[in-house]
Amino acid sequence: MIPLHVAVQTPAHSSVAGPLSYLHDTALPAGTLVRVPLGRREVLGIVWEGPGDAPGDAPPAGAELRAIAGVLPGLPPLPEPWRRLVAFAARYYQRGLGEVALAALPPSLRELSAEQLQRRLRRKAKTAGEAGTGQAVSNSIALTAEQASAAGQIDAEPGPFLLFGSTGSGKTEVYLHSVQAALATSPQAQALVLVPEINLTPQLEQRFRARFEPLVGGPAIVSLHSGMTPAQRLKSWLAAHTGQARIVLGTRMAIFASLPHLALIVVDEEHDASYKQQEGARYSARDLALWRARDCGARVVLGSATPSLESWHASDPAVGRYRRLAMPSRIGAAALPRLRLIDMGQQPRRAVFAPPLIAAITERVEKGEQCLVLLNRRGFAPVLHCHACGWKSDCPHCSAAQVFHKIDRTLRCHHCGCSAPVPRACPSCGNPDIAPVGRGTEQLQEQLAALLRNVITPERRAARVARIDADTTRAKGALEEQLAAVHAGAVDVLVGTQMVAKGHDFRRVTLVAAVQPDSALFSSDFRAPERLFALLMQAAGRAGRDAHYMAAQQSAPELWVQTWHPGHPLFAALRRHDYPGFAAQQLAEREAAAMPPFSHQALLRADARTQEAAQGFLQAASDAARTASLPGADHVQLYPPVPLAVQRVANVERAQMLIESAHRGALQQFLAAWQPLLHAERRAHKGLVRWLVDVDPQAI
Ligand code: ADP
Ligand code: ZN
Ligand code: ZN
Numbered sequence: 140m141i142p143l144h145v146a147v148q149t150p151a152h153s154s155v156a157g158p159l160s161y162l163h164d165t166a167l168p169a170g171t172l173v174r175v176p177l178g179r180r181e182v183l184g185i186v187w188e189g190p191g192d193a194p195g196d197a198p199p200a201g202a203e204l205r206a207i208a209g210v211l212p213g214l215p216p217l218p219e220p221w222r223r224l225v226a227f228a229a230r231y232y233q234r235g236l237g238e239v240a241l242a243a244l245p246p247s248l249r250e251l252s253a254e255q256l257q258r259r260l261r262r263k264a265k266t267a268g269e270a271g272t273g274q275a276v277s278n279s280i281a282l283t284a285e286q287a288s289a290a291g292q293i294d295a296e297p298g299p300f301l302l303f304g305s306t307g308s309g310k311t312e313v314y315l316h317s318v319q320a321a322l323a324t325s326p327q328a329q330a331l332v333l334v335p336e337i338n339l340t341p342q343l344e345q346r347f348r349a350r351f352e353p354l355v356g357g358p359a360i361v362s363l364h365s366g367m368t369p370a371q372r373l374k375s376w377l378a379a380h381t382g383q384a385r386i387v388l389g390t391r392m393a394i395f396a397s398l399p400h401l402a403l404i405v406v407d408e409e410h411d412a413s414y415k416q417q418e419g420a421r422y423s424a425r426d427l428a429l430w431r432a433r434d435c436g437a438r439v440v441l442g443s444a445t446p447s448l449e450s451w452h453a454s455d456p457a458v459g460r461y462r463r464l465a466m467p468s469r470i471g472a473a474a475l476p477r478l479r480l481i482d483m484g485q486q487p488r489r490a491v492f493a494p495p496l497i498a499a500i501t502e503r504v505e506k507g508e509q510c511l512v513l514l515n516r517r518g519f520a521p522v523l524h525c526h527a528c529g530w531k532s533d534c535p536h537c538s539a540a541q542v543f544h545k546i547d548r549t550l551r552c553h554h555c556g557c558s559a560p561v562p563r564a565c566p567s568c569g570n571p572d573i574a575p576v577g578r579g580t581e582q583l584q585e586q587l588a589a590l591l592r593n594v595i596t597p598e599r600r601a602a603r604v605a606r607i608d609a610d611t612t613r614a615k616g617a618l619e620e621q622l623a624a625v626h627a628g629a630v631d632v633l634v635g636t637q638m639v640a641k642g643h644d645f646r647r648v649t650l651v652a653a654v655q656p657d658s659a660l661f662s663s664d665f666r667a668p669e670r671l672f673a674l675l676m677q678a679a680g681r682a683g684r685d686a687h688y689m690a691a692q693q694s695a696p697e698l699w700v701q702t703w704h705p706g707h708p709l710f711a712a713l714r715r716h717d718y719p720g721f722a723a724q725q726l727a728e729r730e731a732a733a734m735p736p737f738s739h740q741a742l743l744r745a746d747a748r749t750q751e752a753a754q755g756f757l758q759a760a761s762d763a764a765r766t767a768s769l770p771g772a773d774h775v776q777l778y779p780p781v782p783l784a785v786q787r788v789a790n791v792e793r794a795q796m797l798i799e800s801a802h803r804g805a806l807q808q809f810l811a812a813w814q815p816l817l818h819a820e821r822r823a824h825k826g827l828v829r830w831l832v833d834v835d836p837q838a839i
Contacts, residue, residue: 141166142204145175145184146225148241157236158187163207170216172248174208181208183249185217185240213260215381218399220435225395227434228427233741233810233832234420242419243395245376247369259377279319279350282312289464290316293440296462299429301409301454302442304466305716306680307473310442311343313466314405315350317440321403322355322385328402329379331387333394333424335411335641337364341619342644343407344388355385363389363396366615391416391424394431401437404428408642409441409450410673415837423835425450444680444718445673448729449736451722471686476651476679476696478714482705491578496652496699497590504631507597508649508694512583512634513678515656517608518542519582520575523550525565530573538787543575544610545582555789580608583654584634596631607635640678646685649692651678652699660707663784664839665734668709672721675700675713733799735835739806741798742833743817745780746791752826753794754780759824761796763816764809771808775800791828797839810834 143166144158161175161184171186184207222240229239241249251259282290285304290313293300304310318330334343344362351360361375361384378384380397387396391414394404406414406425414424425441432439441450441461454463469475481493500510522540523532532541534552541550543561551558564571575582584606594602605621612618618638624630628647633639640651659671675698683689683696700710712721730737743760747753757780764772778797786793800806810832821827 140164140206143167143207144187145173145207146187146237146240147175147177147182147184148237149177149235159184159237160204161207162204167207167210168216170218170222172211172214172217174211176205176208183211183241183244184237185222187222187236187240211256213257215399217380217397220401220431221395221397221399223434224427224431227430228395228420228422230811231807232420232422232834233814239420243392245369245372247373248376251373259373279315280312282316283309283468283470285309285466285468286313286316289313289466290320292462292464293317293438294320297438299432299439299461300441301446301450301461301463302440302466303446303451303454303463303718304442304444305469305475306444306677307469307684308444308466309470310407310444310466311346314407314440314442315346317403317405317438318347318351318386319354321438322351324402325400327382327400329382329385329387329398329400330403330405331389331393331396331398331401331428332405332407333389333391333414333428334407335390335413337362337366337388337390341622343642347386347388351386359383359385361387363387363393365390365392391422394422394424394427401431401435403437404432404439406439406441408443410443410445410447411641412670412837415835421831421833421836423837426835445676446718446722448669448722448725452726452736469684469686473683473686473689474695475716476682476698478679478710479697479699480705480710480714481699481701483701483703486701491583491586492590492654493701496654496701499650499697499699500587500632500652501591501594503650503694504591504594504596504602506692506694507628507647508692509625509628509630509645509647510632510650510652511639511645511648511678511681512587512632513637513640513651513653513674514578514580514583514634515636515674516542516577516579517581517610517636518551518553518579519545519585520579521577522575523561523573524576525568525570525573527570527572528565528568530565530567536788536790537785539785542579545575545585546610554785557789578655580606580634580636581610587632587634591632594631602631603629604632604634605630607633607639609636609638612638637674637678640674640681642677643681644684645681646688648681649683649689649694650697650699651682652701653678654701656700657702657704660702660704660709665729665732666837666839669725672709672713672718676716676718679713679716733801738799738801739803740836740839741806741810742795742836742839743798743830744783744793744795744833745830746793746828747824747826748790748792748828749826750782750786750792750794752824753792754782756820756824756827756830757794757796759820760813760817763820764813767812767816769809769812769816771800771802771805771812774802774805775809 140162142160145161146158167186169188173184175184225240229236321330322328361378363375379387406428409425416422454461486493520543523543532550534541537554539554541552548561549558565573588604591602659667679698745753745756761777776799780794780796783793
């Protein structure tokens with residue numbers, strides 16, 4: 140019997156970070172999928188190389204090694220670059236190797252029996268026959284000069300690239316070109332295209348299919364995201380792993396797809412926060428894309444109209460880590476929207492919509508144009524309030540208010556999900572007159588519909604106000620349906636959260652309005668202004684995209700922003716569509732304050748029954764690190780524990796501690812050496828529910 144290392148999904152925080160040893164009668168190549176006993180269960184594992192894998196190594200003294208239960212037949216081993224990626228991600232994000240490796244596989248692979256898997260593989264082999272004809276693509280369009288220049292550099296240089304292209308500058312066309320070039324490098328070459336949320340951009344998949352199906356065949360283009368059924372996910376995953384899929388379109392999870400012939404990774408809207416996983420291994424798919432591409436010699440293209448300040452800085456010619464490619468012009472010389480800043484201090488008291496904004500929306504709708512109204516808060520009102528006694532609809536389980544949803548007359552907590560019927564009277568004093576305070580998208584839709592009730596479109600029908608947010612799109616296919624209604628012109632004004640601002644290629648939207656963006660101007664999170672600027676630029680980017688339509692309408696696109704702080708410098712940069720100016724100002728501030736990208740951060744988070752217990756764990760962890768004088772500690776600063784902004788969720792108190800260093804390497808060294816101490820502290824703090832480390836956190 141030969142001892143083998145096998146990565147298995149050990150329970151989170153069991154402090155078993157590496158692979159486990161098992162016995163087998165023959166040597167198995169690294170990457171082989173196996174079933175192994177773990178406790179009383181049998182689980183999926185991956186053979187991993189390790190220090191003890193030389194044949195004949197004796198098992199560690201005292202440990203009774205168990206035998207591998209079986210090998211998953213018919214699957215090629217997971218390739219070495221894939222294993223390197225997983226090992227890097229586990230190391231960098233401070234998680235167990237087995238946890239990251241197994242989480243990277245489609246869930247149903249863990250459950251399928253050998254026979255079921257065989258059946259799947261056979262079925263796939265049949266469909267593989269209908270793959271591409273290899274004909275040249277005929278339906279590509281002529282690139283503009285800016286597109287051609289960007290695409291040419293991506294073809295000619297090694298990268299990594301940051302494609303800095305205005306909204307509507309035709310970035311997708313450059314991706315399509317680069318994918319085609321990558322696929323042409325070899326008959327096996329594969330391309331991975333990452334998007335923030337695939338269901339938000341059904342158009343993108345259509346464009347890829349239209350372009351590449353004639354070239355590589357339908358089955359060679361697959362998607363990979365969490366909205367798919369387990370069976371679909373397995374099918375796509377197998378297609379990628381066996382090389383049948385040449386193009387994988389996916390969300391952040393797809394960065395872990397097994398792609399043995401990976402030649403190109405595209406990360407569209409690279410600034411989007413959804414690239415950062417927020418549970419388990421808290422990886423950044425964008426950052427892993429850069430690592431993976433460098434490691435396996437693939438090209439990587441990050442694209443955005445409003446890059447993350449990290450990527451922008453890295454592509455500064457003086458820094459030179461990425462190659463910056465600029466596409467400032469919109470297709471067809473379409474104009475970018477003009478900013479109309481409304482000083483809410485000058486408007487009638489308590490006005491939700493400034494009268495000039497309503498007049499502008501009315502005028503657009505009467506001309507048959509569409510408007511988009513943005514508010515980042517769903518529900519009807521963020522809180523119910525009793526003016527008699529001061530009662531508020533606080534969530535009983537969280538330090539947050541329950542949101543009033545008028546449609547089903549419920550109070551719902553957006554943090555823990557609990558829901559209750561709206562009380563008939565104040566639960567505290569009996570006052571029947573409890574009132575909603577503040578507003579959400581549901582209320583905006585209602586008020587707009589009332590304000591526009593006499594407005595008639597050129598088709599002689601009443602104006603229609605629709606809403607798209609997490610509440611209206613819960614059902615499968617609902618979002619696609621609602622977006623289709625907008626594209627078809629059945630909607631005149633669309634109210635929604637940031638879901639409506641992202642990526643959509645609306646052709647008849649000419650006015651976009653942000654009604655209440657101010658809170659982000661004074662947030663305690665240093666990334667809030669960056670996010671607001673990106674959101675407003677993206678939102679503005681939905682207006683006036685079709686130059687022909689705008690000319691025919693004799694119309695100019697506008698971005699309206701209602702604010703109490705019209706003098707804020709963010710708006711001055713927004714008025715000029717000046718992302719570089721905004722970024723320069725933000726980066727100067729960050730540099731002066733030694734914040735990312737000029738420093739590197741991690742968070743240690745603790746959840747406990749009491750705030751004292753949560754902070755107690757963090758303080759003890761901090762003290763232990765100091766006492767042990769861990770490697771890297773000289774360059775690492777530990778801040779005092781603080782409660783999270785929303786301190787209590789579902790009856791759990793949450794606290795965090797910031798860890799910062801000017802040197803990424805020192806921070807990494809420190810965090811790795813800290814792990815065993817954290818496990819030891821965890822055992823000493825019984826009141827702790829969980830702890831976690833978040834490397835490169837997106838929200839502080
Ligand atoms: P972005 O992703 O940069 O916002 P898109 O790639 O969606 O922009 O392109 C905007 C619009 O311009 C799309 O409708 C697209 O089909 C069109 N388009 C892109 N490139 C060209 C081109 N070279 N010629 C004509 N139309 C183009
Ligand atoms: Zn009351
Ligand atoms: Zn709650």
